[in-house]
Amino acid sequence: MIDQDTFVELMSGVCAPVTVVTAIATDGRPHGSTVSSFASLSLAPPLVSFALDRSSGLLPHLPPGAPVGVNILGAHQQDVAAAFARRHQGPGSKFDTATWTIRDGLPHLPESAAWTAGRVERHVDGGDHILLVVSVEEAESTPAAPLVYARRTFGTHSALAVAS
Structure with a gap:
């Protein structure tokens, strides 16, 4: 088995989308965190x-x-990604750094490139992480360039020049 540092270095080279996952606590306060492991899982459903x-x-x-x-x-939205990546702030305090609204009953960052909302279907054990599978109920995308993360830095996608 490889050591953790080797694995971290390997995965740092994988370009990942940058998202802020949000929820509302039972007391009505917003919660959110920067997540770069977001992925499409299934088209139907x-x-x-x-x-x-x-x-x-x-x-x-x-x-x-x-x-x-x-x-x-x-x-x-690099500043938003950095703010929501910070740990151990009080509930709702991350939201002081960004413009947000309530959409579909959830905290929404309206300047985002895209939005999706749904329900957690299940949790799957993933070692030191938990994989959450979510059924998509709402979705909207814009033509805005996405924020991505690779090699420990933020960037965006750009088309390659076609060789002639």
């Missing part, structure tokens, strides 16, 4: 997935059946 560290403060607010929002960040 429409399912997406993402993984959260077992120690994530967001995880207790996303049991199976819970509503969840995924804000797919635009290239102009």
Whole structure:
């Protein structure tokens, strides 16, 4: 088996979307966290997935059946990604750094490149993380360039020049 540092270095070379996953706590306060493990899982039915560290403060607010929002960040939202990546802030305090509204009953970052909302279908054990499978109920995309993360830096997608 490879060591953890080798695996971390390998995965740092994989370009990943940058999202902010959101939920509302039972006391009505918003919760959110930057997540780069977001992926399409199924077209029929429409399912997406993402993984959260077992120690994530967001995880207790996303049991199976819970509503969840995924804000797919635009290239102009690096500061939002950094703010929501910080750990151990008080509930709702991450939202002080961004413009947000309630959409589909969930915290929504309206300047995002895309948005999806749904319900947590199930949790899947993934070692030190939990994989959440989400049924998609709402979705909207814009032509905004997406924010991506690779080699420990933010960037965006660009088309390759076609060789002649």
